[in-house]
Amino acid sequence: MDYVLEARNIDKHFHKPKDFHVLRDITFGVKKGEFATIMGKSGSGKSTLLYILSTMDTDYTGALYLNHELVTGKTHQQLSRIRNKNIGFVFQFHYLLSEFSVLENVMLPAKKLAEKTNAQIEKDALQKLEMLHIGHLADQRASRISGGEKQRVAIARALINDPTILMGDEPTGNLDSHNSENVFNIFKNLKEEQGLSLLVVTHDEDFAKRTDRIIQMEDGMILNP
Ligand SMILES: Nc1ncnc2c1ncn2[C@@H]1O[C@H](COP(=O)(O)OP(=O)(O)OP(=O)(O)O)[C@@H](O)[C@H]1O
Numbered sequence: 010m011d012y013v014l015e016a017r018n019i020d021k022h023f024h025k026p027k028d029f030h031v032l033r034d035i036t037f038g039v040k041k042g043e044f045a046t047i048m049g050k051s052g053s054g055k056s057t058l059l060y061i062l063s064t065m066d067t068d069y070t071g072a073l074y075l076n077h078e079l080v081t082g083k084t085h086q087q088l089s090r091i092r093n094k095n096i097g098f099v100f101q102f103h104y105l106l107s108e109f110s111v112l113e114n115v116m117l118p119a120k121k122l123a124e125k126t127n128a129q130i131e132k133d134a135l136q137k138l139e140m141l142h143i144g145h146l147a148d149q150r151a152s153r154i155s156g157g158e159k160q161r162v163a164i165a166r167a168l169i170n171d172p173t174i175l176m177g178d179e180p181t182g183n184l185d186s187h188n189s190e191n192v193f194n195i196f197k198n199l200k201e202e203q204g205l206s207l208l209v210v211t212h213d214e215d216f217a218k219r220t221d222r223i224i225q226m227e228d229g230m231i232l233n234p
Contacts, residue, residue, distance in 0.1 A: 014206065
């Protein structure tokens with residue numbers, strides 16, 4: 010299978026306050042250009058799984074592959090680079106730096122990667138903002154724009170290094186229905202026009218049922234791998 014992301018037999022326990030087997034033998038993959046969602050009751054383990062898949066949490070057993078490369082066992086420094094290059098992440102909260110301009114916020118992950126000149130990064134950041142129809146906000150301070158606009162800036166920032174997969178943890182959780190629809194359409198266009206893979210944790214059934222696949226979680230297991 011041509012998976013951009015593959016989890017094999019992932020298990021995780023929390024040890025405090027008492028032992029809790031939060032993820033049980035998670036095996037599944039996300040294909041290139043696939044737009045998948047993870048749904049399940051509160052506490053079923055969705056966010057815990059997503060943080061492992063995004064390489065932010067390394068405290069698990071099993072194996073995780075990104076673009077066919079085993080990432081389990083790499084150092085934090087190696088993972089930080091792999092993540093910055095390959096994974097875009099959109100949270101429920103935008104986490105923009107409020108004192109910085111919209112453009113500077115979008116440029117940050119590319120500056121950290123340091124593979125391009127500043128002029129090239131600025132050009133790419135403007136192109137991402139324009140693609141999301143917010144090019145006119147480039148010089149605004151991030152604190153001065155609306156909630157829906159902030160989330161679009163966060164998406165532009167997640168795309169700046171041209172990741173292979175975009176992950177989201179409740180990316181529409183703070184948005185009204187109009188802005189949620191906007192985010193859905195942006196994600197769908199990224200899949201259709203750029204072949205991007207997307208994996209989104211959501212409680213929004215209307216959002217999930219219009220994606221390629223709903224991965225159902227219950228008690229730390231995937232019911233339909
Ligand atoms: N650091 C931790 N220590 C112990 N238990 C934890 C810890 N973090 C999460 N849990 C527990 O693990 C379970 C799964 O949590 P997780 O946040 O992954 O669920 P979720 O499906 O994303 O829920 P929600 O839909 O409410 O966000 C929950 O029962 C939670 O209480």
